[in-house]
Amino acid sequence: MGCVFCNIASGEQKADIVYQDDKIVAFKDRAPKAPVHLLVIPRKHIRNLNALEESDAELMAHLMMSLPAIAKEQGLLDGFRTITNTGKGGGQEVYHMHFHILGGGKLHAM
Numbered sequence: 134m135g136c137v138f139c140n141i142a143s144g145e146q147k148a149d150i151v152y153q154d155d156k157i158v159a160f161k162d163r164a165p166k167a168p169v170h171l172l173v174i175p176r177k178h179i180r181n182l183n184a185l186e187e188s189d190a191e192l193m194a195h196l197m198m199s200l201p202a203i204a205k206e207q208g209l210l211d212g213f214r215t216i217t218n219t220g221k222g223g224g225q226e227v228y229h230m231h232f233h234i235l236g237g238g239k240l241h242a243m
């Protein structure tokens with residue numbers, strides 16, 4: 134079976150994309166858990182944080198450094214929450230690494 138997030142990155146699968154460049158894609162979560170709920174993925178298929186290799190460092194830095202601008206562009210001017218679920222123990226459902234950006238309302242304290 135193919136990877137749904139690889140298919141979104143390639144354009145084969147429809148998604149509401151809010152930002153993309155040569156390394157990453159950001160799109161709206163299809164089951165939003167906050168007024169603004171985005172997913173940010175690397176175009177490269179990496180399962181999760183446990184699968185990172187040393188050579189992914191630059192890509193990961195780019196992804197992390199891009200989060201604030203993506204959040205601001207979606208109206209999250211006073212802050213946002215970032216979550217990434219890793220593996221079964223982390224409740225990961227889609228095994229293509231993604232960072233949730235949540236905000237736009239009152240979030241529960243963690």
Ligand code: AMP
Pocket residue numbers: 137148161162163164165172218224225226227228231
């Ligand atoms: P998790 O792996 O636990 O971080 O959860 C996967 C997230 O991806 C969930 O919040 C889903 O709603 C979201 N999701 C799954 N498939 C799609 C899709 N095709 N388009 C947008 N969001 C998706």
Ligand code: ZN
Pocket residue numbers: 136137138139140177178179228229
């Ligand atoms: Zn993938």
